[in-house]
Structures are given as C-alpha cells and as structure tokens.
Amino acid sequence: xxxxxxxxxxxxxxxxxxxxxxxxxxxxxxxxxxxxxxxxxxxxxxxxxxxxxxxxxxxxxxxxxxxxxxxxxxxxxxxxxxxxxxxxxxxxxxxxxxxxxxxxxxxxxxxxxxxxxxxxxxxxxxxxxxxxxxxxxxxxxxxxxxxxxxxxxxxxxxxxxx
Amino acid sequence: xxxxxxxxxxxxxxxxxxxxxxxxxxxxxxxxxxxxxxxxxxxxxxxxxxxxxxxxxxxxxxxxxxxxxxxxxxxxxxxxxxxxxxxxxxxxxxxxxxxxxxxxxxxxxxxxxxxxxxxxxxxxxxxxxxxxxxxxxxxxxxxxxxxxxxxxxxxxxxxxxxxxxxxxxxxxxxxxxxxxxxxxxxxxxxxxxxxxxxxxxxxxxxxxxxxxxxxxxxxxxxxxxxxxxxxxxxxxxxxxxxxxxxxxxxxxxxxxxxxxxxxxxxxxxxxxxxxxxxxxxxxxxxxxxxxxxxxxxxxxxxxxxxxxxxxxxxxxxxxxxxxxxxxxxxxxxxxxxxxxxxxxxxxxxxxxxxxxxxxxxxxxxxxxxxxxxxxxxxxxxxxxxxxxxxxxxxxxxxxxxxxxxx
Numbered sequence: 001x002x003x004x005x006x007x008x009x010x011x012x013x014x015x016x017x018x019x020x021x022x023x024x025x026x027x028x029x030x031x032x033x034x035x036x037x038x039x040x041x042x043x044x045x046x047x048x049x050x051x052x053x054x055x056x057x058x059x060x061x062x063x064x065x066x067x068x069x070x071x072x073x074x075x076x077x078x079x080x081x082x083x084x085x086x087x088x089x090x091x092x093x094x095x096x097x098x099x100x101x102x103x104x105x106x107x108x109x110x111x112x113x114x115x116x117x118x119x120x121x122x123x124x125x126x127x128x129x130x131x132x133x134x135x136x137x138x139x140x141x142x143x144x145x146x147x148x149x150x151x152x153x154x155x156x157x158x159x160x161x162x
Numbered sequence: 163x164x165x166x167x168x169x170x171x172x173x174x175x176x177x178x179x180x181x182x183x184x185x186x187x188x189x190x191x192x193x194x195x196x197x198x199x200x201x202x203x204x205x206x207x208x209x210x211x212x213x214x215x216x217x218x219x220x221x222x223x224x225x226x227x228x229x230x231x232x233x234x235x236x237x238x239x240x241x242x243x244x245x246x247x248x249x250x251x252x253x254x255x256x257x258x259x260x261x262x263x264x265x266x267x268x269x270x271x272x273x274x275x276x277x278x279x280x281x282x283x284x285x286x287x288x289x290x291x292x293x294x295x296x297x298x299x300x301x302x303x304x305x306x307x308x309x310x311x312x313x314x315x316x317x318x319x320x321x322x323x324x325x326x327x328x329x330x331x332x333x334x335x336x337x338x339x340x341x342x343x344x345x346x347x348x349x350x351x352x353x354x355x356x357x358x359x360x361x362x363x364x365x366x367x368x369x370x371x372x373x374x375x376x377x378x379x380x381x382x383x384x385x386x387x388x389x390x391x392x393x394x395x396x397x398x399x400x401x402x403x404x405x406x407x408x409x410x411x412x413x414x415x416x417x418x419x420x421x422x423x424x425x426x427x428x429x430x431x432x433x434x435x436x437x438x439x440x441x442x443x444x445x446x447x448x449x450x451x452x453x454x455x456x457x458x459x460x461x462x463x464x465x466x467x468x469x470x471x472x473x474x475x476x477x478x479x480x481x482x483x484x485x486x487x488x489x490x491x492x493x494x495x496x497x498x499x500x501x502x503x504x505x506x507x508x509x510x511x512x513x514x515x516x517x518x519x520x521x522x523x524x525x526x527x528x529x530x531x532x533x534x535x536x537x538x539x540x541x542x543x544x545x546x547x548x549x550x551x552x553x554x555x556x557x558x559x560x561x562x563x564x565x566x567x568x
Contacts, residue, residue: 029313045277140422
C-alpha cells in the first residue's frame with residue numbers, strides 16, 4: 001500500500017518536473033572525468049607504454065621497433081602501427097625512416113615515412129605480406145635497409161581482422 | 163501535460179493570427195522546455211570556455227608576456243628557438259603559436275627526447291621558458307567539457323560532439339519561432355521594457371524578450387556554426403574530407419638538405435620564411451609557424467590577412483627558401499571559406515580580448531534565456547492552475563476532493 005502510494009507520488013513528481021530532467025546531462029562529464037584525466041596523462045607521457053619492443057639494426061643505427069597496442073581492438077584501423085625509437089645518439093643523424101609490409105621480392109617498393117619526434121617516430125602501414133622492411137636515411141645522404149619477418153615484428157598483425 | 167498546467171491562451175474564434183501565434187508559441191515552448199537545463203549547461207560552459215585563455219592569464223603567470231623593460235621589442239623567432247634549445251637541450255620544436263594579443267606568451271610545442279610533447283610558455287621578449295602546460299590544463303578541460311562533455315574520441319568523432327552540436331537544431335528553431343511569437347519585435351529595440359514590480363512572471367517574460375532581442379545575431383551565429391560542427395562530424399565519420407585539413411606539400415629528395423646531422427643541415431632563418439610569406443599577401447600578421455614533421459615536409463607559415471577568420475598560408479622549402487605553395491583566401495572555394503570560418507565564428511578568438519568579452523556576455527545572456535524561458539512556463543502554469551482551482555472552488559464550494567475517475 002505504501003509502495004503503491006510512493007509510485008504514484010513519483011509519477012506526479014515526474015509529471016510536474018519533467019522539464020528539469022535535462023539537468024541529468026551534467027552527470028555525463030562527471031562519469032567521464034576519470035577517463036578524461038587518464039587520456040590526458042597518456043598524452044602528456046608520450047602515448048601508452050610499448051606493448052612489445054624488438055631491437056633492429058638498420059645500417060649503423062640501432063632502432064627499437066615497438067608495437068603500441070594490439071591491432072585487434074574493436075574499432076582499430078586495419079593498419080599496423082609502430083613506434084620507432086632510434087638510439088639517443090642516432091636520432092640526430094637519421095634523416096628519415098620508412099616502413100613497409102611486403103614480400104622479399106618487393107624490396108624496392110616505397111613505404112610510409114615515419115613522422116613526428118625524431119626520438120620517437122610513429123608510422124602506420126597497411127598491406128599483407130611476410131616481411132616488414134625498414135629503411136633509414138642519414139642526413140649525409142646515405143641509405144640503408146633491413147627486413148624483419150612479420151611474425152617477429154608484429155605477430156598480432158597476423159591475427160587482426162582484415 | 164495535465165489540463166491544469168496548460169497555458170490559458172486559446173485562439174479566439176475568427177482570429178487566425180492569434181491562433182498562428184499560439185502555434186508558434188507552442189513550437190517555441192516544445193523546442194526549448196525539454197532541453198532547457200542541458201542547453202543552459204552548454205551555453206554556460208561555452209561562455210566560460212570562450213574566455214578560458216584570459217582565465218589562464220589571470221591564474222597562471224607563466225602564460226603572460228611581461229616586458230623586461232618598457233619599450234623592449236620582441237625577439238626574433240630564430241633567437242627564441244636558440245634560447246629554447248639552450249634551456250631545454252634535445253627538444254624538437256614542432257610548432258610556434260603566436261597569440262593575437264601581445265599580453266600572452268608564445269606557446270611552443272616541443273617533442274622531448276624521452277617521448278611525449280610539451281607546450282612551453284615562452285616570453286616573446288626574452289625567449290625565457292616561463293613554464294609549461296600541465297597534464298590537466300584548465301583551458302583544454304573547459305573546451306572539451308563544452309564541446310563533447312569529456313566523452314572521448316575513439317573510432318570517430320565523440321558521441322558527445324554529436325549530442326552537443328545537435329542542440330543547434332532546437333536552438334535555431336527556438337530563434338525562428340521566438341521571432342514569430344514576438345510580434346513586431348523591431349519596435350522594442352527602441353523601446354526596451356523590463357518591469358520589475360509586477361511579479362516574477364512579468365519580469366522573466368520581459369527579460370526573456372529583451373535578451374532575445376539583443377541576442378538575435380549572436381544566436382544565429384552560434385546556431386549555424388554549431389550545426390556546421392554536426393555536419394563536419396557526419397562528413398568526417400563517413401570518410402569525406404573536410405576543408406582546412408590539407409597536409410603541407412612534400413619536398414623532392416634532391417632538394418632536401420645534406421649535412422652531418424639534423425642540427426648542422428643548413429636551413430633558412432624563420433624570419434626569412436616569415437618575410438617570404440609576407441610578400442605573398444597584401445596584409446599578413448603571423449599567427450603560427452609549423453616546423454616540418456619529416457625531412458621531406460615543407461615549413462608552414464600562416465597568418466591573418468584581410469579576412470581574419472581564416473589563415474593565409476605559405477609553404478616554404480626550409481633548406482632553400484623556395485616558396486612551394488600558398489593557400490590564399492581568394493583561392494579557396496566559397497564552401498571551404500565558409501567551413502573554415504565556422505570554428506573562429508563559434509569561439510570568437512580571432513580579434514582579441516574585446517570580442518571574447520562580447521561572446522562571453524552574449525553567451526551568458528543565452529544561458530539566462532534558457533532559464534527564463536523555463537521560469538515563464540512554470541510561473542504561467544502556476545498562475546493558470548491557481549486560476550482554475552479558484553474557479554472550481556467558487557463553482558462547487560462544498561466539494562473539497564476531485565471526483566473519482568470512473
């Protein structure tokens with residue numbers, strides 16, 4: 001009996017004050033405040049920590065090849081993303097790093113130039129193949145190339161839905 | 163709505179005009195009432211966000227550009243870059259943002275050796291790094307709260323972006339219907355009326371009309387620009403290109419500089435790049451310098467010309483100083499010009515402090531209009547129901563309770 005009256009009271013309250021329900025929208029940014037701070041902290045720290053990292057040597061320069069997040073996350077682009085971290089002394093000597101996915105036969109094909117901070121470059125590559133090749137140029141005009149089997153460079157890329 | 167709370171205006175038989183007016187009033191009410199609180203929240207956060215840079219200037223001394231001595235001139239950008247490299251060795255300078263007003267420090271985006279970027283506040287007179295933006299930045303927070311309710315961007319535009327920009331539709335609808343309700347509103351421009359002693363309902367009604375009258379152009383600008391933001395999100399998420407998102411052109415391999423390392427490769431001074439840009443446009447005040455992200459990318463120098471909302475842009479080979487390309491205002495299509503004008507029109511940040519204060523003032527007016535509209539409705543309803551109950555009691559004085567429903 002009491003519950004029934006309470007329900008009618010609630011209905012009457014809603015009927016009278018329904019126009020104010022929009023104020024509940026203020027709860028949305030409150031709910032997302034935490035994730036907002038986490039995202040800002042990630043950006044401030046230079047992105048998420050590396051998911052996987054392997055060392056490759058391109059010419060005279062040691063470079064860390066990092067995967068930042070597994071590619072099978074829902075909504076992720078079908079491209080495979082890498083972060084390239086040259087050694088501290090090498091970063092200023094390297095003019096550009098390009099990356100591509102292909103077969104050993106397509107060794108001369110052009111790739112995607114990594115962009116951004118010379119100490120931490122970012123690149124996204126698309127394509128299917130067995131090999132990830134990395135090419136680096138020095139500011140004095142020299143050019144070097146190396147290739148890494150794709151299962152070693154980005155094993156998750158093989159499992160990503162395409 | 164229960165019968166008691168319906169407004170007491172009914173069309174008089176034979177008066178079509180009054181009937182139409184009541185229809186517009188109903189449209190105006192139904193567009194505004196369900197969303198009044200949310201709309202007020204958006205307008206309030208927007209009003210504060212528009213002066214967020216000024217708030218930062220007040221609370222964060224690092225964002226100010228204090229002259230070391232009266233009459234001291236600003237340093238050249240090359241000298242500033244050298245000073246930054248001395249104070250923060252190993253930083254990779256990406257972007258120099260030159261504020262519209264001289265009271266603000268330069269904002270220089272740098273990449274750090276250990277990863278991540280920092281926004282440094284640099285004194286334009288001395289080149290001193292006065293501070294840096296923290297992980298939680300009030301200005302960014304206010305803008306993201308207003309723009310998309312802090313809901314993050316993931317695979318496309320944030321759902322918050324869609325929700326907030328969709329409010330432009332009822333906002334514009336309220337503007338149009340409000341003008342149809344307010345008969346001969348142009349007369350009231352010369353005879354504004356705000357009755358303070360005839361009760362709350364009359365006061366809020368006069369306030370709503372007065373503020374509405376003054377804000378018509380502002381509401382139109384905000385509504386249209388916010389509607390564009392909705393279109394922009396739809397276009398971008400469906401894969402269409404948006405005007406203004408062009409990448410700088412690339413440089414041929416044979417034209418890229420050669421040297422022992424990044425620092426020793428010969429490059430033109432930034433001042434020379436600015437002078438090259440200045441020669442391309444009749445009016446040019448530098449607004450930002452974007453340094454190349456790769457060795458093959460052009461240097462971008464952008465500034466405000468005769469039309470201050472949209473930048474005039476010059477792309478320059480940083481090694482040889484050759485002008486590779488330009489984006490003139492005149493060469494943009496009408497669609498691109500309109501699209502690129504929408505954000506500055508919405509935020510009011512293209513002409514300095516005075517315009518921001520105007521935007522803040524009208525934003526607060528808009529916030530109050532949403533509130534006052536709701537108050538008119540509740541007070542009108544309260545009056546109408548009081549009248550109705552009075553009439554019922556006079557008709558049937560002994561019946562205290564309503565009849566039971568059959």
